[in-house]
Amino acid sequence: MTKPAVRVAVTGAAGQICYSLLFRIANGDLYGKDQPVILQLLDLPQAQAAVGGVVMELEDCAFPNLAGVVVTDDPKVAFRDIDAAFLVGARPRSKGMERADLLLANAEIFKVQGGALNEVAKRDVKVLVVGNPANTNAYITRKCAPDLPASNITAMLRLDHNRALSQLAAKAGVSSADIEKMAVWGNHSPTMYADYRFATVKGTPLPDLINDEAWYRDVLIPKVGKRGAAVIEARGLSSAASAANAAIDHMHDWIHGTNGGWVSMGVPSDGSYGIPEEIVYGMPVVCANGAYEVVAGLPVDDFSRTMMDKTLKELLDERDGVKAIVG
Ligand SMILES: NC(=O)C1=CN([C@@H]2O[C@H](COP(=O)(O)OP(=O)(O)OC[C@H]3O[C@@H](n4cnc5c(N)ncnc54)[C@H](O)[C@@H]3O)[C@@H](O)[C@H]2O)C=CC1
């Protein structure tokens, strides 16, 4: 018997990340090949024709489990009864726009979308914010959706996590799949802290395998932090397929679990690790039974404290920058 369809909202549907993401979801990469999915696509009025073209291409793939597509410019239509939301659409920085203006422009968008989620989404909806500044956009969404569980509104650090895994695996000469217990802390920005202190490969500590602390601190951490800019420099456009892949990884693991493995998610802090409550901060988590739990009790050495405080300071500044909008 066919299962009832799940509803997945995706915003920014005409954009470049969605040009990869929507096809992955429709192919069953998120919920599995036996689970019908209805896509509920949101974009701006001026992008509706382009979304229509993407829908034509989705049809042309003849995905057996794509049970329907809704296209709208109204968040309350897009978010009605949804099980999951990928908030990808955001205002890009335009010429002459200061960072503070960008923060505020996005704060307005995520305030409206948080309010709409609060009103019409399923009460256990899982939300992933991808649009930048992702952590602070997730913070605003959460503030504006007070009736939803706070922990269900998350931000994407998974691309940083995957970028770190890949670079570390190449350096150690191992498969990225063999690296366990990697963590990325903080903001999705160049200040994020890729922490390999607990990472292992088949039981051997990864720092011992690499045996080059200077490379880790002076090359790996900044390289992962600036990888988005390097892709923009090379491609003339920001990461899209890898961002979509990370979004699928994040939501897939949250839904299906990680079998005890660690992944990094931007989550509203519960106050642990000295991160003030509510700040959406990248943390190592373990997922099981449709929920995630922050890995507790890890030691924080001096280097880590400095790195974690630096990225926290940026998030506190961003929070202060949007106070006028979310209070
Ligand atoms: N967290 C992460 O790791 C990453 C985040 N990003 C961010 O993801 C976002 C999207 O990236 P792209 O797809 O490359 O951008 P894009 O510019 O190709 O597409 C953005 C889409 O969002 C739409 N949009 C704008 N405002 C909207 C609103 N209020 N409601 C619904 N749709 C709206 C636009 O019309 C456009 O179709 C950007 O903010 C980018 O910086 C990108 C890569 C990684």
Ligand SMILES: O=C([O-])CC(=O)C(=O)O
């Ligand atoms: O800066 C951007 O728009 C893209 C981004 O977040 C990344 O690639 O990590």
